[in-house]
Amino acid sequence: MSIDESDIPALARGCAILGTGGGGDVRAGSLAAVRAIRAYGEVPLVDLADLPGDALVVPLSGIGAPTVGHEMIHGEDEPKRVAEEVERLFGRPPSAIMSSEIGGSNGVAPVAWAARLGVPLLDADGMGRAFPEVQMVSMYVAGLPADLVIMSDIVGNVVTIRPIDGLWSERLARAVCVAAGSHALMADYVLTAGRARGAVIEGTVTRAIGIGRATEGAVDPLGALRDRLGAVRLITGKLTDVDRRTTGGFVRGTATIEGTGDDRGRRLTVELQNENLIAVEDGAVRAMVPDLITVVDTETAAAVQTESLRYGQRVSVLAWPCDPLWRTPKGLETAGPRAFGYDHDYVPVEELTAHG
């Protein structure tokens, strides 16, 4: 199949849901995707199985400060310079590009990048959701070495980093990003289709579009979304408190939702660090990272970003299981509750909510 202009609104809605409150605004990415499809044509969506084992897959993502990205938007040629550098290093051009992070803006923008490059988009990503740190990707969990980062900035600089490990990868990439004006396009874990098997989360682009389509014209958008996600509705109610602070470059805080209707008398607290990480009711955890927790508008079932949470909103909280890769020991070590400073042993959302 291929992605055309009419798929973009559904993809954007789905990516916002998979962003679990973070991942950035999908709007500019949607505009870029529509524009690139009009200029360069539809984007073929391929599965790993469609690609020969030695085909190069380039995971791409925009990195930097959200405020900057909102003002200093990507240049159209940034992905081209990354692709040229890949070709120079590997002796062959990329066969496909992949979203590093399907949740939020980095799930939508790759459609524009693939269209510009004239290569297919791989129906996969590195998270199946959104996470705040670069090492929180499936390629890292799968044990692939973090030995190459290619960055392209808005004026045309291309920086190739050969770090000795993931820590240096993050440190050097961040320094380059700041020098480039806190906004850049980045490829890391450039990999062959053969190595990608088991190291990426497959089917997530199709899934995001399906999530977006599920609520289109639905009589009961919330029910349709819950069914599509296989999610548990933790609560439906009113946002009564949002406590938010910016520390260490991240937005941290808590949101409190008091139940209304059938949920009257209940109260759910969601812990945030850019994304929604933990949901607690009556002192008991009801869902926790890396399982997905998304706050949606009760009426429209549209995702509500953590920075848009406001007192009085009528919202529902949905939680559903993450990809099995995140439930492995290495997955939990990388992005489980303790990786975010919470003193909890991970328990899958299905077990936490089995009786309630």
Place this chain on the structure above:
Amino acid sequence: MADLPELGIGIDVGGTNTDAVVLGPGGRVVAKAKRPTTPDVTGGLRAAMDAVLAELEGAEDPPAARDGQGGGARSRVARIMLGTTHATNAILERRNLGRVAVLRLGAPATTAVPPLSGWPNDLRAAVSAGEAIVPGGHYVDGREIGAPGLGAVRRFLDGVRADAVAVTSVFSPASDEHERLVAELVTSEYGLPVSLSHEIGTLGLLERENATVLNAALYGVAAHVTGALTAALAERGLGARPYLAQNDGTLMTVEHAERMPVATIGSGPANSLRGAAHLSGVTDAVVVDVGGTSTDLGVLTGGFPRESAAAVEIGGVLTNFRMPDILAIALGGGSVVRGGGVGPDSVGYRIAGEALVFGGDTATMTDAAVAAGRTPPGSAGWRGRLPESVLARQAARSGPEKGPRAGDGRETIADVLARAVLVADEMVVDAVDRMTLGRTDRPLVAVGGGAFILPGRIPGVSGVIRPEHAEVANAVGAAIALASGRVDTILPAGDSRPKAIERAKEEAAARAVAAGADPSGVEIVDLLEVPLSYLSEPAVRVHVKAAGPLAR
């Protein structure tokens, strides 16, 4: 005559009515009038102006004094303030819009999303004379992305036929010199009017650019409005100085409005909030403006409307214009009442013929309120006009075939009206709760022609205030003489911060003076600092607003 106090006229153009008031000394309402809004807007405006002048002269001047005295009371009208929907209508109807050459400075950055992306096709066709992204713009830290491409600007402008130019440079709210350079070039070499984005909007390139383009497209509309207003004043022998209301509840001179017409969009709700503050004397309150079809809720903080944090869509185009934070619900005096509840449909201006209380046969929210004993000031007799069956619930129940019917037939009309009041009250309570953010210590000020449908006690507020003249609060708001200016920028958070903030304050004050404020009375009314994340050098985003009384 000379020692009699000055008067001010406020006019607010609404969707249904155009309201006008004359304010006297101490902001006292000395005359008021309501006329239907006309499709061309200007006709209704003239009618409302005439009506309020007639009332003023009827009230203040004996008829004999009007001859040979140069107009009597009308000669004391020193200012006229207009809140109008001309600009909004022009955009919604794609009429009278100018052709804009759209210039962005930022290449090679930003090319992934060219100007006017996401605009409705018909609006884009009506407005755009062409679009270009040329080199220029700045980084967040003030470095140039590249030198401004003045050659490319000339090549672009040589190839388009435009009425105006809109210029948007990356990070211009923090670094505006490239926009200014291009403005000089356009003015001196092409003689076209220019909209500069740093004067119009805040950070967020696409939204600010959209607002700047709309502003440039509205120059012709603005000239028409100020021309019509000036002509109407001259025809009526009024020497009053004209002003236009803007979306933050303050005023600007017509000269300023001709350069910033987009700022008039959204002035209606802002006027009603400011008017509520003036009439009630309360500066911190929830304001509920009940119209015929809908009810707008807003919040006053320090006498000004609380502003919306969300992006605002105008005619299908996203902008980051700062607008009052308004929650509109489908409830008004004309809302149709039936078994299922209230509205959302309304009889609108036809209420005077269709509501039960006016002898019609449609049950409306006005009838429900009157049946419950809630009547407009001075209209206590309305209750007696309702049919017996509407008032007497028990009687109606025993003889349901009497009187008008509503709903599925099992309920009597009296039951339906009684339930409508409960439903409406619940809608209001729920909306008030959303707007108060959990604070319960502020009063609610009820304004608008339909304010009488609101209950006397509402949970979540300290009390319900119903000021006199509440039905023309929006026109009163337009007549309150304050002008403002604002700055939104990014500043370093280090040692240079205090100085930089002082400069931002001075700039905001200078902009208030440019809008018409008296330099000696300008104060900083709002200062907001937000730390930014993910940057090398700590930085803050600063928003400053200055306001002051109009210069004499």
